[in-house]
Amino acid sequence: MDNMESKQKWTQEEVVALYNKPLMELLYEAATTHRKYHDPNKVQVSTLISIKTGGCPEDCAYCPQAARYHTHVKAESLMSVEQVKQQALAAKARGSSRICMGAAWRNVKDGHEFDRVLDMVRTLNKLDIEVCCTLGMLTENQAQRLSEAGLYAYNHNLDSSADYYPEIISTRSYDDRLQTIENVRKTNITVCSGGIIGMGETIADRAKMLITLASLIPQPESVPINALVPVMGTPMEAMDTASIWEMVRMVATARILLPKTQVRLSAGRNYMSKEGQALCFFAGANSIFSGDKLLTTPNPDSNEDLDLFKTLGLVTQQPFEKKSQPQTVTKEMAIYHDLGERPKWSRPEHTVVRNSAKQQKKE
C-alpha cells in the first residue's frame, strides 16, 4: 500500500490540489488505486424504486419531491409490498444486483408504514438481491429493526460540505445527517453516503465533503456522486449542469480518498456522453443506476447501458460480492420492536437564501 492509499487524514488544500491536478495524472492515480482494490472491468447495476413519491416536508433546493415547490412530481402514497416485489424482480431480470427503495420522508416514524417497509426489506432479501433503503433520518432502534429485516445498505447523503449545506437545505442540520449515519453504523447495515455537484458550491466544498466521508471510521462502503439535474419549479431550476470534466475529477478524487468504497455514478448520467461515462469508469466509478428514471429524474435506458457495457467489455457485479448476505430475522424472533418513536430532529431557523431570492424575482 503506498502513502496515498494508506493516508487517513487529508487537508482541504491537499484535496483541492488533487482535484485540480493535470487530468492525465489524476486519472492515472485514480485508476491505479482502483485496480488495487477492485476489478476494473466490473460495474454494479442498481435500481432505484420510489416507494413513496413526493409530498416531502423538507426544503432541499434541488429536489422536485419537496411539497413546497411546484414541479411535475405528483405525490403518491406508499407502494404495496407486492408492487415493490414485482418491480424488483423486473430489475433483477435486467441485471440489477441491488435495489434501493426511496421514500420522500423527512425521517422514519414508527407505525404501519415503517412496518410495511420492513416487510418490503424481508421480501426483497429473499430474492437474493442487495436491499438498500433511503428513508430520511433514522434512530438507532429503527436502524436495528431494518438490520434484523435483512437490509444490506442504508443511503443517507451528505449532499455537500457542512459549510454549504445551509445554502441548500434549511429544514435539518448537517449534524442530523451524521447522527443517522452513526446510528446505521451501530448495526450490520453498510453505509451509502455521497453528494451532488453543480449546486453552486466551490471546489473547496466538494473537497470538504469528500474529506468528511473519508474521515468516517470505517469509510462508507458506498459513495454516490451525483450531478445536479435542474428541475423546473425547484430553486435550482436555472443552474447549469456540471461538466463531464467536473464529474470525472470528482469521481477520481473520491476514488483516491476512498480506495475500497464502491463509487456510484448516479444522477446526471443522462447528460453524459458514452465517452464521458467511460472516463468515469476509468477514474474509479464502479456502479450505475439503471432504469429510465432515478426516483423522479430521467436516466439512460437499460438497453443503452447494456450496449455501453458491451462496447467497453464491462461485466456486471453479482450481489453480495463485497459482503455476505444479511440474514432476515423473522418477526417472531426479532429483538428490536416498535417503540412508537416520533423523534424530534433539529429544525434550524436559517432559511435557504437562494429560495428567497428566487421568490422575490418571481414576485
Ligand code: SF4
Ligand atoms: S431530497 Fe429527500 S428529504 Fe429532501 S426534499 Fe427530496 S425527498 Fe425530501
